[in-house]
Amino acid sequence: MLEQDIKKVLVSEEQIHEKAVELGKILQNDYKNTTPLILGILRGSVPFMAELIKHIDGELEIDFMTVSSYHGGTKSSGEVKLIMDVDTAINGRDILIVEDIIDTGRTLKYLKELLEHRGARVKIVTLLDKPEGRVVEIEPDYTGFTIPNEFVVGFGLDYDEHYRNLPYVGVLKEEVYKK
Numbered sequence: 001m002l003e004q005d006i007k008k009v010l011v012s013e014e015q016i017h018e019k020a021v022e023l024g025k026i027l028q029n030d031y032k033n034t035t036p037l038i039l040g041i042l043r044g045s046v047p048f049m050a051e052l053i054k055h056i057d058g059e060l061e062i063d064f065m066t067v068s069s070y071h072g073g074t075k076s077s078g079e080v081k082l083i084m085d086v087d088t089a090i091n092g093r094d095i096l097i098v099e100d101i102i103d104t105g106r107t108l109k110y111l112k113e114l115l116e117h118r119g120a121r122v123k124i125v126t127l128l129d130k131p132e133g134r135v136v137e138i139e140p141d142y143t144g145f146t147i148p149n150e151f152v153v154g155f156g157l158d159y160d161e162h163y164r165n166l167p168y169v170g171v172l173k174e175e176v177y178k179k
């Protein structure tokens with residue numbers, strides 16, 4: 001069972017649910033005069049996005065993008081690569097990017113600039129924020145939970161594509177990395 005690999009739970013299923021209700025109400029109000037495009041960043045944002053949009057009682061559309069951090073040579077260059085683009089016209093639209101976590105901030109800085117360049121008004125909601133990891137200047141507009149600088153899994157977040165289906169966010173046991 002997946003749970004055996006978890007050292008500690010950082011954010012419980014119940015806490016995530018309550019936060020989604022709270023953020024949903026705020027977003028519903030902030031976007032009441034427009035039809036936002038809720039843009040999930042694949043693949044980690046899927047559970048959070050599904051939870052969040054249920055609690056926004058108003059007009060909205062959804063779409064997805066896939067990006068990846070580009071690793072060239074021996075170390076990560078910090079470059080971000082666009083893997084799959086949106087399928088929606090975005091000029092003049094209000095876009096809410098939904099992310100699982102912000103660490104260095106590179107992914108979101110890249111995405112925000114790309115979408116703004118195309119004429120969208122862009123805001124960011126993230127389930128988790130690790131502010132200690134930041135190397136570029138970018139802040140989310142809405143944050144679920146601020147967490148310490150630890151590698152976490154669950155509720156969409158993976159280790160080597162595993163653990164995305166855990167219903168909570170937790171820290172892996174050290175021995176799992178050594179397997």
Ligand code: 5GP
Pocket residue numbers: 044099100101102103104105106107108150151152153157158159
């Ligand atoms: P950033 O570009 O802000 O450094 O990183 C964003 C991406 O890195 C996230 O969308 C996520 O895929 C990955 N990431 C950053 N921190 C963690 C973490 O603690 N756990 C997992 N599973 N992924 C992380």
Ligand code: MG
Pocket residue numbers: 041042043044045099100101
């Ligand atoms: Mg992500």
Ligand code: MG
Pocket residue numbers: 044158
């Ligand atoms: Mg990942």
